[in-house]
Amino acid sequence: MKRMLYKLVLCGSLLALTTAGSSAPSSEVVWNVTTDQKLIALTFDDGPNPVYTPQILDLLKEHQAKATFFVLGKRVQMFPAIAIREVNEGHEIANHTFDHHYLKNVSSEKLIEEIRQTQDIIFDITEQIPHVFRPPGGFYNEALLNMTKEDKLTVVMWSWYQDTKDWKKPGVDKIVHTVLSNVHNGDIILFHDLEGDCSQTVEALKRIIPELKKQGFQFVTVTDLIAKNKSK
Template structure:
């Protein structure tokens, strides 16, 4: 038995040395959405009966765009989740603090907006998450929470690296990707959100799009329209908390 195990180990070591890429691929396996949702590893949306939607903004903070978005959110008593890029934090600490003070939520969006395709090592993923986590702790005493990988790249390594640093991976509702980074036009962005609005949606937008204020102008349409329809704009954590309360109430019936 021991001889057999020893031979297997030698074969594995030999295969690893001669085929490192194949071993990397097997460890870096990507599963479908259902797999990660059932395990509670990645969040796309939160099905709920209440008319609640979570607006999320990636790639900031931006010294001009983000404050204007915050002004609009404040006008409609809306809360949101901002996924910040670490290398933007030092020059925009005041904006991070404003987001927190006004009841919004801060998420981690890597340090340099790195794309985690299948060939990126776990060490690189962990480093990108850790550097931003450290900046957020230093700037605003924020730790853990939500992590969103740029470009929506996810796999086992991303999930594991995020978990190890106290984060849960969160994506967005597939029917609520505004693609505002492509600058498709104010009307198109607004209609995407309004026409597809469902309870528990997580909407993807950006508070930094080069040479564009389309997201700001679209919010001027989205916020009053959905508010008139009875929707409440909440953070991702608030959405989950409401879902938890809803489930508790149903169990008590």
């Protein structure tokens, strides 16, 4: 019944989100949002992580901050309670494929199958329908864009200067510096809550979030940030 409802909603009532970001190589892809408001989107790829995603959620809750989690379908199946918590605490759950295949290694058709599989998994577990998708590794082509557009998914990347590369474990200071040294209204910041050790990401967030709050920034979901696009 849930899957049938998902299909009906997807086909009948979802509206495509307006894309933004003048720095994007394609008008179909969001890299950042032009806004005069002090808004930022924190995004986390490749989760949920059973140890570190709950710590990230605790931090976000402490600071009344919202974020967008680009989850893998297989990990939502493994850790459904965390995905449900993300939704229940007001965060956005978004699609990052089922198994993190790069488009350079598989066909667009294979990737869209994974995207649709993950849409079903997320809806079955959380009763939420993702509106946004981020391709693993940032790889996309026109065929993929056309197919995600048909599925009413907006492709969202990240501000090119806000890739923390935290998955490389570059050190907490490096992660903090990447974010704070060149922050702008409408930035989309890339973190990871992937499988393995994400302790540097958690420790960096303990410094990043309070400092950005001190500077007057508010933390919103990607969808809410897109809705603030000044150039619409």
